Amino acid sequence: MSVLIVGSTALDSIKTPNAENPRLLGGSASHAAVAASFFGPVKLVGIVGNDFPKKYLQLYRKHRIDLSGLQVQEGKTFHWAGEYEVNMNNRRTLLTELGVFEKFTPHLPDTHKKSPFVLLANIAPSLQHHVLDQMSRPKFVVADTMDLWLNIALEDLLRLLKRVDGFVLNDSEAHQLTKEDNVFAAMRKIHKLGPKYVIIKKGSHGSVLSSPQGFFICPAYPLHSVKDPTGAGDSFVGGMMGYLANARGPLEANLRRGMIHGSVVASFCCEGFGLKRTTGVKRAAIDQRVKELEQLTRF
């Protein structure tokens, strides 16, 4: 089944100690949509300016991503520039030019309104609400977020949590939201805010799911070096939702395997700048790493 993905579509200029890569294809929806595309059809909703490179539209199309919900407007595409420190854990923003993204209102084409699986990738909670307002009874809705919205749009976010099935955030955001250092204690508090499924991302330490059936500890695929972690979290949740939308059988088991597949797509994402490595990956290479993760965790 198709998965609907709404989020940011951007140009990322990324600096690391070893390299500088200007105006790469980026944004939460771009990473998530490409990741999901390995598992089945994807509908992307976002906005770009008329400066958006044609080669990036071709890249979306190469992944058979439905672009009928991508708005192209007069003006500049959202442009983010950031710099990573040597250890790749800390990054600082050098530049944020919102461009056409500043006035983005996600409009869903009629074909999108009945999508059973919905990923509200990282954008303002008010826009995530606006997407749900247009939907007709989706089967499974997951929202991602970032620290910015916890700081400036917490009320909107808290209202959103009552409308979604799953909520994905990283460990520092979970701490910010709940004041709990312990991820398991934090997840318990987040359930009380609404979501039945809570996933906390811990970067190279993997991720954890808390669900009605208990916890699932999901490993990260072991990488010896990371070129660029930008978009890894979006790739994780995108891959997870893409897998989930196309799997048969019980939800909980599929969600676990979805996290594993998302974790693998995220590992490819980290191996190249922007989407460079991810877009060169074949499904067989993903399945191979999933098999390796089975071996790596068996006891």
Add this chain to the structure above:
Amino acid sequence: MSVLIVGSTALDSIKTPNAENPRLLGGSASHAAVAASFFGPVKLVGIVGNDFPKKYLQLYRKHRIDLSGLQVQEGKTFHWAGEYEVNMNNRRTLLTELGVFEKFTPHLPDTHKKSPFVLLANIAPSLQHHVLDQMSRPKFVVADTMDLWLNIALEDLLRLLKRVDGFVLNDSEAHQLTKEDNVFAAMRKIHKLGPKYVIIKKGSHGSVLSSPQGFFICPAYPLHSVKDPTGAGDSFVGGMMGYLANARGPLEANLRRGMIHGSVVASFCCEGFGLKRTTGVKRAAIDQRVKELEQLTRF
């Protein structure tokens, strides 16, 4: 089979934001020996002063730990006092009184010299060498360490790494030793220093084994709160060695299951001050958490 454990035997005074516990039974060898005792016979080698409380000797005996290698000398038992911050991750040392430990030389009774499994728990590398000098062809030797020895006895430690099968250290120590942020890259470098088996402990994020057969990603048992993490790493490696010494079949599979069992014993350790919770645990409770970890990681 029996496991020989050599390390520190101490009194720990532990302060947390919520409580203060003076003169608990502590030290690397105490935690490791109690943890190993759940799986089979343990020989402890260490030193205490004549102020060492009788109740702690009884505690060792309750765990059927062979104390023929425990030296009792005129003077004070090694006393360490430390304080944890609210998040339980950072601790600072308030006091270190070495007492009789200052002149400790581990002497192995003849019965100990042929022990097939040896855990050199955290003590000075020169003492770890001295233990190996007395051994006759042990089957499997694992050494633990701490940042102090990387700072003041690096040469001794590097020589030791050529004499052991396995080396256990935490992620920050691995970084200090190899200058690598990435644990997998760090393990590759540590293999080149000698050990065939390298285990990096990552606290609540679990641990990772690197062996000739590849990596194993070992989860930590999920805890909602941690009372006192002192000795968790020693419990982990002690439990692992105790399990390993008493398991049949291929080493690698046993090492993986040993890490899982060690991880579970470490989780109990964190649930009480010092050894209070661990010493109240029954084998069945350990097996139950091992089963839960199987569930928690299955996909």
